[in-house]
Amino acid sequence: MNKPIPNNFLNDLKPYKGGASSINGVDKIFKLSSNENPLGPSESVINAYNEAIKDITVYPDPSNSLLIKKLSQFYSINAKNIICGCGSDEILHLLARAYLSGNDEAIVSENSFAVYPLAIQASGARIVRAKEINFQTQINSILDLINNSTKMIFIANPNNPTGTMVSYEDLINLHKNLPSKILLIIDEAYIEYVNDNNYSSFISLIEDNNNIVVTRTFSKAYGLAGLRVGWAYCPDEVINVLGRLRIPFSVNSTAQKVAVAAVNDQNHILKSIEHNNLWLPKITKELDSLGYLTIPSNCNFILFQVSNNLSFDANHVFDYLCSKGLILRQMHEYNLPDFLRVSIGNDEANNLLIKSLKELSQ
Ligand SMILES: Cc1ncc(COP(=O)(O)O)c(C=O)c1O
Incomplete structure (x- = not known):
C-alpha cells in the first residue's frame, strides 16, 4: 500500500532521552540527572x-x-x-x-x-x-x-x-x-x-x-x-x-x-558557582574513598564508574539511590553501562547522597 515515507536516514534516529524525574512510590525526589541548578531561581x-x-x-x-x-x-x-x-x-x-x-x-x-x-x-x-x-x-x-x-x-x-x-x-x-x-x-x-x-x-x-x-x-x-x-x-x-x-x-x-x-542577577550565579565549588570536590572525594572511579570534573556533575572491585553494579547503585529519592543518570545510551552521572544537588540532596552511598557500601 502506498503511504507517506519519511527520509530513510531517519530510520535509525533514536529520540533523545532526558533525565528521569520521578520514582514510583517515592514522594520526596532529588533530581540529580540533568545538571540543573540545585539552588533554583533567585x-x-x-x-x-x-x-x-x-x-x-x-x-x-x-x-x-x-x-x-x-x-x-x-x-x-x-x-x-x-x-x-x-x-x-x-x-x-x-x-x-x-x-x-x-x-x-x-x-x-x-x-x-x-x-x-x-x-x-x-x-x-x-x-x-x-x-x-x-x-x-x-x-x-x-x-x-x-x-x-x-x-x-x-x-x-x-x-x-x-x-x-x-x-x-x-x-x-x-x-x-x-x-x-x-x-x-x-x-x-x-x-x-x-x-x-x-x-x-x-x-x-x-x-x-x-x-x-x-x-x-x-x-x-x-x-x-x-x-x-x-x-x-x-x-x-x-x-x-x-x-x-x-x-x-x-x-x-x-x-x-x-x-x-x-x-x-550575577550574585545568584556567583552563589551557584560557590555552591558547586564546595560540593564538587567533596562528593568526588567521597566517591573515590568508597572505591568508585571518578572522572575529574569541571562541571556541575560527576561521571563515575562502579568499578569491578565493588560487590555491586551500576544498576544496583542506581536502584538503591532511587529508593532513597535520589535520581542519577544511567549511562546506557552513552554506551557506558557501568557508569553513572550525578549532578551536584542542594545541601540536603548531597548529604543524603553521601549517607546513602556509605550505607550501600557497609
Ligand atoms: C553540553 C551541553 N550542551 C547543550 C545542552 C543543552 O542545553 P539547552 O538546555 O540550552 O538546550 C546541554 C544540556 O544538557 C549540554 O550538556
Whole structure:
C-alpha cells in the first residue's frame, strides 16, 4: 500500500532521552540527572517571571531584541552576531540543518553530548566519533579523521557527560589545523563552573574567524532549564543563514524577559558557582574513598564508574539511590553501562547522597 515515507536516514534516529524525574512510590525526589541548578531561581528572577506572565496574550518579540541587547552589553560582544533559541539544543540542530546533508561527515568526540549525533543524523549526514584517552577529547584524533567530506566538528567544552575540558591552547591548535571550510562548534554550556587556568572561552575568536560558533545556555548555572533559552555567537555568514532558517517565535516572551533578569542577577550565579565549588570536590572525594572511579570534573556533575572491585553494579547503585529519592543518570545510551552521572544537588540532596552511598557500601 502506498503511504507517506519519511527520509530513510531517519530510520535509525533514536529520540533523545532526558533525565528521569520521578520514582514510583517515592514522594520526596532529588533530581540529580540533568545538571540543573540545585539552588533554583533567585527572587528577582521569580519576580520577573510573575511580571512577564501578564503579557502572554501577545506574540513574543521575534528578534529577541532586549535579551540580545543584554547579552551584548554583558559580554561586550556584537548584538548582530547573537542568535537566541529554544535552548542551545535548537541552535545546535539549526547549525546541523544549515551546514550538513547527505554525503557529509561531522566529527564528535567519543563520549560527547547526545544531542550532536541526533542533530547530525537528522540532517542525513554521517557521525564520526574521535577516540578519547581517559575520557579527554583528543585534538589529534579529531584531526586524523578529517577528510574531504568533513563539514563540522562539535566540541562541548567542558564536556557532558565526562566533565572534562580541552585547554585553550589545544583548541587553538585544532582550529589552526582545520581546513577553513569546516565549521567548528564550541559548546560552552558549562563554562561558568570551570576553575582551570588553561581554559578560556572561544567567544573572542568569532570576530576574526568565519568558521567558529560558540553556543551558551541559560539551563545550567543560570538555572532556567525549564524556560528553554540558549544562544550562540556566530560569524556574519552563519548568523545570516541561521536567521533565515530559524523559527521566529522559538523563545517565548516570558523566557526572553526572565533570561534578562537572570543576567542582571550575577550574585545568584556567583552563589551557584560557590555552591558547586564546595560540593564538587567533596562528593568526588567521597566517591573515590568508597572505591568508585571518578572522572575529574569541571562541571556541575560527576561521571563515575562502579568499578569491578565493588560487590555491586551500576544498576544496583542506581536502584538503591532511587529508593532513597535520589535520581542519577544511567549511562546506557552513552554506551557506558557501568557508569553513572550525578549532578551536584542542594545541601540536603548531597548529604543524603553521601549517607546513602556509605550505607550501600557497609
Ligand atoms: C553540553 C551541553 N550542551 C547543550 C545542552 C543543552 O542545553 P539547552 O538546555 O540550552 O538546550 C546541554 C544540556 O544538557 C549540554 O550538556
